[in-house]
Amino acid sequence: METRSNHVLVGTVVLILLAVLALFTVWIARLGGTSEKEYDIFFRQSVDGLAKGSAVTYSGVPSGQVKEIALWRPDPQYVRVRVAVNEQTPILQGTTASISASFTGTSTVALDGARKGAQPIACPEENRRQLCPYDVPVIPTKQGGIGAILNSAPQLLERLSTLTERLTGLLSDRNQASIAGILDNTNRLSDALADRGPEIAATLAQTRVAIQQAGDAAQSIGQLAQTTNGVLAEDVKPAMANLNKAILSAQESAETLNAAVGDARPGLQAFSKQTVPEVGQLVRDLRVTAASFASIAEKIDQQGAGSLVGQQKLPDYKGK
The missing domain is CATH 1.10.287 (Helix Hairpins)
Structure with missing residues (x-):
């Protein structure tokens, strides 16, 4: 009996020591590990290749795992994916989630897009029930490569x-x-x-010669223009100076003539007002005198010179 009692006691002590060792191991594991935060993601696309325990990465860095996958009852078009992410992962405003597929058939939840200095994603105080239906923050989604292909298929x-x-x-x-x-x-x-190759080559050669000749002609025209400018500068300018002098002399002569006309204007006015009427009267008198002389000449011609000194003879009267 004593031997059996000793065995029970030893077994009990061993079990107690194993339990203490297990508890110590769990405590060490928790002490060395990091805490996690849970988030919900609502995908409006197929989640093929995604399963419970699938990896969650942030910019390609492993940061957590998928905890739960289920259809969202209020709207079956959405699939709710619950993920647990290391608390040190910066899930900030601007972070989006997408499904990244691989050639092996497995998919992962890829997170990225956080803005520097932004606030962490959390459930707001207002509309909490609507924005956080399961009391955990919600990470918005974006279409990944495979999702975009499937939706646009x-x-x-x-x-x-x-x-x-x-x-x-x-x-x-x-x-x-x-x-x-x-x-x-x-x-x-x-x-x-191909058959006309030589002719085309000759035409091109002639075209080059024509272009060169046109360039030479343009250069000659430019030189001629420069020569013409020199001639105009050397010969035309003196002629223009002489012409300006002649114009100035003509202006001076015109001004002298205008002054002379101004000085003679009073005499011309007196001549037109006094002398011209007297000359008119003299002309009229001369016309009368000329008419008288004409009448006398006609009378002498018809009756002779005696008609000027004697009385005119009356015709003889004959009785009936």
């Missing part, structure tokens, strides 16, 4: 179908014949250009 397939139809129409028998004709014409044109 229908449009991509539709565009590929349209492109295929257009290519089919473009490569019809009629269009193929037209393309073949265009290629034949291009070949003939290439052959013709």
Whole structure:
């Protein structure tokens, strides 16, 4: 009995020591580890390849793991993903989450985009129930590479179908014949250009000569223009000076003539007011005198000189 009691006592002591060792190990692990913070992410896309325990990275650095994946009951279009991230990870305002797929088929939650100096993401006091439906902060999402491809897959397939139809129409028998004709014409044109190669080379050489001659002519015209400017500067300027002197002399003569006319103006006015009427009266008197002389001459011619001194003879009276 005593031996059995000793075995029980030893076993009990050993169990107690093992329990203490386990508790000490857990305490050391917690002491050396870091605390975590939980966040919710609502993805409006497929989360294929993502599972509980999948890694969470921040700018490629492992920072946590996925704790829970479930459909969001209020709106089944969204998938709620609960992640636990190391408390030291800077989950600040501007941080976004996306799903990053790999060739092995597994996916990870990728976080990035925090702004320097921004406040940490937390549940606000106002509209807390609406913005934090499960009492943990919510990280907004952005479409990753695979998510964008999956969401745009229908449009991509539709565009590929349209492109295929257009290519089919473009490569019809009629269009193929037209393309073949265009290629034949291009070949003939290439052959013709190859045959005319020497003539084209000669034409290009003549064109170079013509361009060079045009350049020489332009240079000669420039020199002629410079010579013309020199002639104008040397010969025309003295002639213009002489012409200016002649114009000044003519102006002085015109001013002298105007002064003379001004001085003679009073005499001209007196002549026009006094002498001209007297001359008119004299002319009228001369006309009267001339008429009298004409009458006398006519009388002498008809009756003789005696008619000027004797009385005019009356005609003889004859009775009936």
